[in-house]
Amino acid sequence: MLQRIYAIFAARNREFMRDRGALAWNIIMPVIFMFGLAFAFSGEGRDQYTVGVLQSAPGIDYSRHPFLETRFIEFVTIRDEAVAFRKVERHQIDLLVQFDDASRYWVNPESPQGYFAERLLLQADAEAGGQLQKQQISGDAIRYVDWVLPGILGMNMMFSCLFGVGYVVVRYRKNGFLKRLRATPLRPAEFIVAQVGSRLMLVLIVTAFVYTGTHLILDTRMEGSYLTLLLVALVGSMSMVSLGLLIAARVTSEELAGGLLNLISWPMMILSGVWFSLEAAGPAVQNLASAFPLTHILNSARAVMLDGATILDVAPSLMMLTALSLVFLGLGARFFRWAPS
């Protein structure tokens, strides 16, 4: 059995490595994103800023300061000071303000959004008489490039796993290669294990390669253990590959497979916090995002890379990803079909 799995595993690896276009795209795409963001993103903020309001009361009294009446800014209440500071450090909010007895604000000097939000705040404050005091963030301010790196690596892993397995299996089924394999002693589970193993190995190698290069050139932040980060990548990739296999379990059209894979991947890319924090999103969106594997991958990876989280710290996300993998694999094996019906 192991020899059969290895035969399919090795053949798939060769196919991938020799498809130079696909290989290059897998490496080049995240690099382009990273460097593009590192050098260009700081010049352009998003349309909407997220500002934390440090206060104990649940509701915000928008009449307390003209800044609170500014349009296109999402104000969120934060009660705990330590939590609020961490959100500023981690780019989860662009600015933190407090309008109690003392009017103060905190901003991350590395945040391009924070810079613009601060300008708006100071302008509004000047109209109100200039009462605000700027405070220093006590912890390390994190650059946006540090924050976004896990997002880009995770997104690349997601596309590579979903399309690299889902699309390829559908192509195998459509062109009859799966039918040919079915006529051998190879079992569906062996084929699936080989595909999962091959894609996991290749995704981890490519991700490690891109991460190392980015880390060396941009000196990105890494507070935690590389082994923990590897585990997050492994378990996360496993969930994505399993999802790809489930989608490809019996689809016979590459066009349909492409549509389904896009249907799955784009919401994840938008709602899982690849580019910016979902802090300002409503609870419905946040609940939906928590069902996505990519959300757990990114939260875990950011916790390890930016906060030095341990395996125990990220265990809930790892368990969630493992559970998702088992569900996807189980359903994929149940519905798997070698040939078109």
Next chain:
Amino acid sequence: MQTALEARNLVKRYPGVLAVNDVSFAVAEGCCFGLLGPNGAGKTTTVEIIEGVSPATAGEVYYFGKPAGHRFREEAGIQFQNTALQDYLTVRETLQMFRKLYARRADLDRIIEDCSLGDLLDRDNRKLSGGQRQRLFLAVALVNRPRLVFLDEPTTGLDPQARRNFWTLVQRIQGSGTTIILTTHYMDEAHVLCDQIAIMDEGQIIARGAPDELLQSRYDGLIIELPLDDLTDELDGIDHTVYESLGIVEIVTTDVSKSLESLAPHVDNLNRIKIRQANLEDLFLDLTGHSLRS
């Protein structure tokens, strides 16, 4: 000689179509069995049911007396009519990959030599010609030292020389005692290679036996063939079986001289008359009323 393969009452039904209708046959070990018929006759569907790649609506398949299962997949070699191989792999890597899927393994060097793949080992699968691909497909079907080989229209699309070479190869495989199931719509191919044939039409077997025996049982004599346009009037006085198809008139006779003598007054150009033996194509036309390749 024991029975290598037995199909019992196979049925395959698609919505609105009965593709295989109660097909049964048995194949003795070491025999080359041909399943013949025109496109759409149901022969590929029948073979795919036996191979286990397509489920039957009803019926059973036995391999050496037992229901075909894991042992069958381990010992059967299959050359599909239409299939694909993994992209970016060389011929050598493809053979090695498939060989590792089996517990029974053939000597790869021997297969490479038999299938004349020695010069192609490092070539990408995608860059093989039609004949080279067919030889590779056959080699893939042989990597497990099969006791039973399925060849599904193996020479379709090959030039005459490549077809002849392929036949030689198949005869060599059969010479080693391997049982062969061949589907084809080339009657000359079946006649050369097969010990037993079954002719299928519209999902059913309509004739079965050794090719020569089938022909002898049906045709007692030779066939005189001439263009319909060369006839000057009706052949009412001819006391023989007469067929007409696609502008050609065929007369089955046991006495060629006498037939030609009675035919001469009705024909304006005797130079275009042909005399030949009956073949499987004639048999099929006779049985079904339409051409094998229609």
